[in-house]
Amino acid sequence: MPLDPQRFLGDLHKLRCFGASGVGKGVVRQAYSNADIAARKWLAERFKDAGLEPYLDPLGNLFGLAGENSLLVGSHSDSQPEGGWLDGALGVIAGLEIARAAKEAGGPPISCVSFQDEEGRFGVLTGSDVWSGKLALEEADGFADDHGNTLANMRSTMADLASDFLPHDRFSGFLEMHIEQGPYLEETGLGIGVVTDIVGIRDMRISFEGRQNHAGTTPMHLRRDVFQALSDFNTALNSRFANVVTPATVWTIGHVALHPNASSIVPGRVEFSLQWRDADADRLARMEAIIRETVQEIAAGHGVAAQLGPVTGIEPAAMDARFQAELAAAAEALAPGKWQKMPSGALHDAANLATVMPAGMLFVPSIGGISHAFDEDTGEADLVLGLQVLNRAACALAG
Ligand code: HGY
Ligand code: MN
Numbered sequence: 001m002p003l004d005p006q007r008f009l010g011d012l013h014k015l016r017c018f019g020a021s022g023v024g025k026g027v028v029r030q031a032y033s034n035a036d037i038a039a040r041k042w043l044a045e046r047f048k049d050a051g052l053e054p055y056l057d058p059l060g061n062l063f064g065l066a067g068e069n070s071l072l073v074g075s076h077s078d079s080q081p082e083g084g085w086l087d088g089a090l091g092v093i094a095g096l097e098i099a100r101a102a103k104e105a106g107g108p109p110i111s112c113v114s115f116q117d118e119e120g121r122f123g124v125l126t127g128s129d130v131w132s133g134k135l136a137l138e139e140a141d142g143f144a145d146d147h148g149n150t151l152a153n154m155r156s157t158m159a160d161l162a163s164d165f166l167p168h169d170r171f172s173g174f175l176e177m178h179i180e181q182g183p184y185l186e187e188t189g190l191g192i193g194v195v196t197d198i199v200g201i202r203d204m205r206i207s208f209e210g211r212q213n214h215a216g217t218t219p220m221h222l223r224r225d226v227f228q229a230l231s232d233f234n235t236a237l238n239s240r241f242a243n244v245v246t247p248a249t250v251w252t253i254g255h256v257a258l259h260p261n262a263s264s265i266v267p268g269r270v271e272f273s274l275q276w277r278d279a280d281a282d283r284l285a286r287m288e289a290i291i292r293e294t295v296q297e298i299a300a301g302h303g304v305a306a307q308l309g310p311v312t313g314i315e316p317a318a319m320d321a322r323f324q325a326e327l328a329a330a331a332e333a334l335a336p337g338k339w340q341k342m343p344s345g346a347l348h349d350a351a352n353l354a355t356v357m358p359a360g361m362l363f364v365p366s367i368g369g370i371s372h373a374f375d376e377d378t379g380e381a382d383l384v385l386g387l388q389v390l391n392r393a394a395c396a397l398a399g
């Protein structure tokens with residue numbers, strides 16, 4: 001189908017204006033924020049202009065529907081608290097351009113989608129997790145963000161939410177184009193990555209409760225200092241993981257709330273996030289057991305109380321063999337010798353979609369491998385090549 005690369009790039013640059021951070025091309029467009037809701041309103045208009053029926057489901061996932069049974073192409077348009085202009089947005093606008101071109105050419109029906117809260121302000125890949133049926137809406141509604149806002153309250157600020165979720169069998173499969181968010185394509189000089197599988201993830205919150213006290217008059221041996229407990233926990237975890245992990249395993253303490261966070265007060269409470277990822281579900285389980293054991297041991301040693309929150313997560317997901325083959329054939333046709341098959345270390349909605357329909361993913365390079373940062377970027381030639389490869393595979397799969 002005749003794509004219009006300039007229209008595609010124009011829509012991409014227009015989308016980044018919603019929540020523009022003012023630093024480079026960065027965006028601040030978290031799920032259900034004013035910027036996110038305004039961006040979805042604009043996307044719904046663009047879907048309508050393209051002859052696609054906009055459908056906003058109860059969670060805020062926005063679909064652009066073409067006919068009763070179609071291939072679904074998309075990603076997410078919400079961002080991290082400090083996000084790049086392409087993370088998710090690239091896949092949504094590529095889906096729009098391909099669905100629009102298919103409509104214009106009278107080609108096979110192709111629908112597009114922007115899933116909600118992929119970036120996990122509330123859960124983990126929340127919008128596609130609920131839509132794929134793995135997470136109940138009632139449970140998701142109870143999730144809260146770092147400021148105590150519940151998903152239910154934030155969802156209620158969106159107008160025109162439909163009362164029903166779309167049935168999965170409206171779609172024959174799902175394709176997602178995404179920036180790699182890592183260094184490998186750029187390092188190897190390749191333009192296209194065909195994703196073989198997406199790692200699994202576990203995510204939890206842990207808190208330590210010690211004794212807030214005076215930083216000058218409290219002798220070290222009498223302190224129940226939760227920062228010391230957290231610091232020792234982190235050191236112990238790194239050494240105990242050494243026997244379980246591989247070079248591809250990752251774990252992160254990304255959020256730390258130290259209370260009362262004052263320089264002359266021994267901190268009495270800390271809440272922190274702990275997230276770990278690997279392609280092997282057994283290894284994720286073994287890491288969880290080490291975490292639970294180490295938390296209790298460190299807490300006892302520091303005389304602090306530990307509290308472990310629920311563990312949320314997504315299982316490792318293999319991409320559909322036929323979808324991989326069509327993406328590889330399209331890459332070889334349009335970028336011969338300039339592509340590779342590769343796993344995804346980042347999570348994507350395709351991991352949830354793969355549990356209910358055939359799913360495939362395509363990567364384009366990230367400059368410097370940077371993502372989840374305002375300076376995330378990809379060259380426009382790489383963006384357009386990715387669009388053309390995705391379109392070729394979409395036409396083969398939709399036809
Ligand atoms: O964290 C992730 O992998 C995704 O970008 N939300
Ligand atoms: Mn993403």
Ligand code: MN
Nearest residue numbers: 080087119372
């Ligand atoms: Mn992301």
